[in-house]
Amino acid sequence: MVKFIARKLSIMCLTVFLISFAVFFIITLPPGDFLTTYIGRLTAAGESVDPVMIEKLREQYGLDQPFVIQYWRWFSNIIFHGDFGYSFSLAMPVTTIIRAYIVPTMVLSLVTMLFTYLISIPVGIYSAVHQYSVGDYAFTTIGFLGQAIPNFLLAIILMFLSFRWTGDTMLGLFSPGMQNAPWSMAKFLDLAKHSIIPIIVIGTGNTCGLMRTMRSQMLDELNKNYVMTGKAKGMKAAAIRYKYCVRAAVNPIVSSIGWSLVGIFTGSTVTAIVLNLPSMGAIMYSALIDQDMYLAGSWLFLMAIVTVVGTFISDILLAWLDPRARKEYLKG
C-alpha cells in the first residue's frame, strides 16, 4: 500500500507540473498583456500614456521576457517561496487574495462535501432498503425538489427565512464586526453560524444527486447473488447489507470525489454572489477580462491542484474498498 501511495504521489507531482505549464501557456495565449489592456483603458478614458513609463513597468514585471522564462519565474516562485505573483488589477500580491478568498471558499467547500456525504449516503441506503416505502417516497420527493430548485433561489428563500426568524440575513461568512477580528471562539462560532445557509444551498443539489446514485447503486447490490449466498450462510440481512452491499455501492461515489470537489468549488459562483460570500468566482471573472495573468493563472492552477488531490484521495479510497481496483493500479 505504501508503494502504491508513493507511486500515485509521484504521478500526481508530474501531473501538477504539466498542468501548471498548460495553465500558464493558456493564460498568456491572448495577444497583449495586462499593460496593453491597461493602456487601452486609459486611452479610452482620454488620458495620455507615457511610453517610457509603460516600458519600465513591463520590464519590472518581466513581461518583456520570453514565455519560458516568465513561466519559470512564476512556477519557481510558487514552489520555492509560496509566492503566486502580483495581481495588477487589484494591486496586491496574489497570495493575499488567496488567503482572503480561496481559503474560506475551500473550507466552505470541504465542509459542504462532508455534509453532502453524511446525508446522502445514509439516506440512499435507507431508500434502497425500504424501497417504495413512505420514507423512500418522501426522500425521493425532497431529492427531486432539491435538484430542481436553482441554488440562488434557495439562497434567497433561506436568507428571507433567516431574516424573518433571527433578524439577520446571515450575509457573508462573518458578521460585520467580526471580519477583521483576531481568531477566537466567538469568531469561530460566528463563522459556523454564517456557514449554515451556504452549506445547505451549495450542498443541496449535490446531496440530492448523490442520494439518488446511492439508492440505485444499493438496489443493484441488494439484488446481487452474493446476498443470497450470505442469507444461505445464515447471515442477518442487515449484516449482509453493511459488510457487502454498502461497501460495493459507495464505489461510484468515492470515485467521483475528485471532480465533485471542484464542482462544489466552482459551481457555487452564483450562490456566492447572492450570499455575498468572499468566493473567487467573481474575482476570477474580472481577472480574465483584465488579463491579470498571475491572478487568473494561480486560480486555475489551484483548481487543478484541488482536482488532482481529490482524484488522489478517491484513488486511495477506491483501492482500499475494492481489491480489483487495487490490483489494476499495482499492475498498470
Added chain:
Amino acid sequence: MKTKSIKKEYTISGDNILEVRDLQVDIKMDDYVLNAVRGVNFSMKKGETLGLVGESGCGKSVTSKEILGINPNNCTGRGEILYRTKSGKVINLLELEKDGTVYRALRGAEIAMIFQEPMTAFSPLYTVGNQIGEIIKLHDPKATKAQIRERVLEMLKKVGIANPERRIDQYPHEFSGGMLQRALIAMMLCCNPDFLIADEPTTALDVTIQAQILELMKSLQKEFGMSILFITHDLGVVSNICDKVAVMYLGQIVEYGTAKQIFHDPKHPYTQGLLKSLPKMDSSREEQLYVIEGVVPLPVNLAPSCGFAKRCPNFIQGKCDCQNISEYEAEPGHMVRCVLMEREEQKDE
C-alpha cells in the same frame, strides 16, 4: 433466544429428513400474482439424492429457496415444509421468521445451498478465505481466528483446491469458475450440514469441470452423509447423481420416482418428451432433435386443467382441459400426474 412458539407438533415418517406438503408459492408482481409453485409434495430420506428437474421457470428454484427461506420478500409460501433438525425435532420451516435467530441458525449449519453461478455467489470485495470463514464464525462464535483458518484450509483441500495456503488469501476474481464452485462447496460444507440444496451447480461450468464437480459432490456426500436436493434441467446430470427424480412442470411435480423408473419407464408425456429431446451421440446429423411444441404458459389465474394439456401429444378433450389432474401411482413409489394413468388403472381392474 427469541423464538416464536411453535403451535403444532409435527411428525414425519421414520428416516425422512424433509417432507414438503402441498407447498404453494405466490410471487407478487407489479400488476399480477404468479403462482410459481402450485401444490408440491415430496419427501427425502437421510443420505438420499433427489433430482428436481424441469424447464426454466417451472418453479424448481423457487421451491428450493422456499425451503431455505431465502426467496425475495414478494414471495409468499403456504403449505408445510417439515424438516428434522440435527437434534431430532421436526419443525415446519414455513412457520419460522425468515430473518430470525432460529432460521438463521439452521441456514448454513444444517441446511446449506450451492448456487448456479459461482462467479457471482461470492462478493468481489473480500478474500475467498474471509467469505468461507464467515460461515464458521456465524455458527461457531467461539472459534478463534487460527482455528477458523485451519478449518477453511482443510475444507479447501478436501474440495480439491491445490495450494490452499495461497488460495485462501486470494480474491474471487483470481479464481476460475470451476475453482470458485469448489470454494463455494467448501464454504457450504464447512459446518457439516445434513441437507444440501444444489441449485444447478454445474450449469455455468464447462463439461469437463462439470464432471469433476459432480464426482466431488458424490464423494463428499459419501463422506458427510448428507441428503442432496439436486436441481437441474440437465437429465444427463440427474442420471449420474440422483437416487430419485421429481419432474416439475408449471409449478407442480408431474412425475416422481426412482431414477430407474423415470429413465427407463417414463409415464408422463412431458417426461417422455424431455427424454426424447436429449441429443444422442449416435444419431446422424440429418436426424432432427425432438421438440416439445409450444411454450410453458404463464402461471397466472390458471383454470383447472393439466398445465401441459396444450402441448401434450396425447391430449384428450374434456378430460385434460377441464379439471385439475390428480396423482396416480403407476407402480410402488412411482407417482404420475396424468389422466392417462386413470385409464390404465381402469384397465387393470
